[in-house]
Amino acid sequence: MDLSIGTPIDPVPALVQAALAAAADAPGYPRTAGTPQLRDALTGWLAAACQARPDRLGVLPTIGSKELVAGLPAQLGLGPGDLVVIPPVCYPTYEVGARLAGATAVRAEHPDQAPDTARLVWLNSPANPTGAVLAPDRLRAWVEWARRRGAVLACDECYLSLGWETTPVSVLAVCEGSYHRVLAVHSLSKRSNLAGYRAGFVAGDPELVAGLREVRKHAGAIVPAPVQAAMVAAVQDESHVAAQRARYAARRELLRTAFAAAGFTVERSEAGLYLWATRDEVCWSTVDALAERGILVSPGAFYGPAGGRHVRVALTATDERVAAAVARLSGA
DSSP, X not given: OBOSSOOOOSOOOHHHHHHHHHTOOOOSOOOTTOOHHHHXXXXXXXXXXXXXXXXXXXXXXXXXXXXXXXXXXXXXXXXXXXXXXXXXXOOTHHHHHHHHTTOEEEEOSSGGGSOTTOSEEEEESSOTTTOOOOOHHHHHHHHHHHHHHTOEEEEEOTTTTOBSSSOOOOGGGGSTTOOTTEEEEEESTTTSSOGGXXXXXXXXXXXXXXXXXXXXXXXXXXXXXXXHHHHHHHHTOOHHHHHHHHHHHHHHHHHHHHHHHTTOEEOSOOBSSEEEEEOSSOHHHHHHHHHTTTOBOEEGGGGOGGXXXXXXXXXXXXXXXXXXXXXXXXXX
């Protein structure tokens, strides 16, 4: 039972597959900026889901979100001597992106812990791996901190549609209509099962987005035209998102209950596709104990030193595999 990697396993929605197939005859180069239809669809979705002002917003499709996360420091012109703030426990690619640019990553949970000279701040809400959600006041404090120092604030919001115990709020909703120095990163991998399509986008400060577009155009970081057509279909339909949420909610309830019964404490997992679980022991001991029962999870140490006593449990397994894991946990 592989609960270690959060890769979607449910079918791609039929309407998305149909849109991809219908756009398959695409002999010309795709637009880096995205087709007008895609830009309209994205800004419409951002207005509805993130309370954004479409008339003040720049949008840009990306080759999934991981590519943008890894490349953003370099694409913004950061290099040796520059500091990138990342969360204490987080997706490893934030640090990898800083290293690829020659910059240095520093970990901070609150604005008063961050160095004043930072050039880029990464937030992640809902968070991978913990599932924690940043409150609007915390998001607003980070926005104000970054603007006072001339830093770029980038918020990874790929799990925004998967709130369980609270409703996540986009950073775009706390900017009071001005997105100066702010970027929000989104993905269709989780909400629409499109991880294999590599379909994401970034939105926010029009000046920053325009600069990214120029860099990415010359770097060839361009979303294929059929995928752009599929993205339009995905963001304009919420019925498949609701259906997928229901699948994950059922799996989450089963796994959360089973892990609690097996002596684990699940912490902070308010949203997203993971349970952040601990038995108050070194994470490798937990990984070993679960592996002996055929259950694979990710060690919390992968996500930063502060995660060393937790494991990450993914909800992205079939109903049959989830049921099997629940049965085996009864002996843990």
